[in-house]
Amino acid sequence: MGAERDILPDEKPTMQEKSQSSRPASGAAKINIARRIDLTTLRLFIAICEEGNLTRASQREAIAPSAVSKRMHDLEEMLEVALFERHPNGMALTPAGESLLHHARVTLLNVEKIAVDMAEHARGVRGHVRMLANLSSIVEFLPDDLPGFFRAHELVRLDLQERPSADVVRGVEEGVAEIGICSADVSTRGLERFAYRRDRLVIVVRTDHPLAGATDVSFADTLDYDHVGLFATSSIYLRSHYTAQQIGKSIRLRVHVPGFDAVCRMVQAGMGIGLIPDRAFEVLSHGMNLTAIELTDDWADRELVLVARDPAGLSATSQLMLEHLRSPGRPH
Template identity: 35%
Template structure:
C-alpha cells in the first residue's frame, strides 16, 4: 500500500465509480482496478461493493477512506510547512461545493484567491449539499459549500450569500407575467434540466417527484447556460439559481418567476468540522471566502 493507492481509493470512494476514480487519478481503468484488487488482497477484506451503478465502499472501505483522507491531509500540511523553507507557501486544497456554488458563485472568488497565492492548487468537486455535509462529518472532506437546506448538525458553518432558486420561462410564455408560484403548479409545463450527475438537478428532481411520482424532464443538457438558452428558444421551462437567471436574462430576455417553496429559498454556507482545526492553507481559503462575502447575509452560526 502506498500514497498512490490511498489517493486512488479516495477518488473511487468519492466518485462512486472505479472508472471515474481512475480518471481523477490519471490512470487507465485496468491499472486502477488492479491496484484496488491488490489493496483488497493486502488488507484481507473487500473494500468495495460493485454493481451496475458503480462501486460503493464497504464498512472496511469507509474506514480506509477516512484514514486515507487523514494521512493525505497530514502529508499536505507537511509539504506546506516545508515549502515555506524553500520556495514559499505551497499547498493543494480540496473544496466540495454544490452546483450553484461550483458553477456560479465560487469561480470569481477562487480566481482571486489563487492569484494571491501562486503556490496553491485547488481541486473543487461538485456534490449534493447533503453529501457535502456527510463527508465533512466523516472527515472525508475539510471544507465545503452546501446550502442551508442540508442537515449541518455537528459542523461549524458561516453563511456566504443568498442563493434562491427561481423558475425561468421564455418572455412569451404563459407564465411570464406570473408574480410567483409553487413548483407543483409549474409541473404541467415541459421542463428542461441538467444531467443526473448534477447536485442541483438531483435536488429539483426529488422535489418534483414528491409532487408528481414518475415525473421527468423533456430534455437534459450539460450546463446551466445551455439550459437557459434552450428555455429562451421556447423548448420548456427550468429551475435555476437566481444568479444564473439574472445573468442569462440580460442576453436572452428570459423571465424569472420566484418559487414559493421553502426549499427554494436557500443560503449558501461555508462548512467545516471545525474552522479552528483546519490546516493553515485551508484556513486561509475559509477566511478569504468569509471576508469576501461578509455582509451578504446574517452573521455566522454553528
C-alpha cells in the same frame, strides 16, 4: 470476483486464531502497527480490492504474486483480523477489510497531497487550499468573493472542485477537501457549518412562453409545462422532484443538463422551462431572449453553508480562506 482462486498462506484460521482476532489490540500493539504498516502494502491491498483478484493486482503493480500474498498474510497477522473471505471463485472483503480500504485510500491520498504541497512550496507557493463547492456557489458567489482573498494572499493556490451538495459533505468528511460549500438542505452530519449566502430560485422561460407575462408563479402551476432539469443528483432537482411528488404530480422532464448555462440554452431552444437561482440567471442570460419569474414557494428561498470537519484544525491557509468567506464585511 476473479475467475481463478487466490490462495494466501494459512487460509483457514483455527477457532483459537479466530477468537484471538476479535480481541482489541493493546496500546503498545497499536503503536507497533502504526510503525509497521507501509505504503507499498496499502497500495497492494487497494489493488487487490479494485482488481478483485490477487494475480491481476500483482501484474498491475509489477510485483510477484507470492510477494503480494506474503504481504497480505503478514498484514492480517499484524492487524489480527481477516481482511478477505476466500471463495472458490475469488476473494471478498470482510467488514474489517472494507474499513481498511477506506483508511488506506485516505492515507495514500494524503501522501499525494504532501507531495503536491512540497512541490508547490519549492516553486514559491506559500499555501494550498482544497475546497469542494456546489454549482450554485461557483457560478453565483465565489467569482465575487475569491479575488479579494487572492489580492491579499498572492502566493496561495486554490484547488476548487464542483460537486453536488451531498458529495461536498462526503468529500469533506473523507478528507478530500478542507472546506466545502453546499445547500443547507442536505444533512451535514458531524461537520461544522457556517452561514454563507442566500439565493432564490426562479422559473426561466422564453419571452413568448404562456407564463412569460406572470410576475410570480407557484411550482405546482409550472407542472403543466415541459421542464429542462439539472442533473439528477443536484439539490435543486431533488427538491423540485420531491415537491412534485407531494403535490401528486410528476415533472414533465424533457432533458437533464449538467449546468445553469445549459438550462438557459435549452430553454432558449424551446425545450421547456427551467428552474435556476436568480443570481445565476442574471449572470448567464444576457442576450438570450429569456425572462425569469419569481417562484412563490417557501423552499425557493435557499441558504448555502460553509462546512469543515474541524475549523480549529485546518491549516493556517485554509483558516484564512474560511474566515474570509465568513467575513461580515464581504459584500452580499
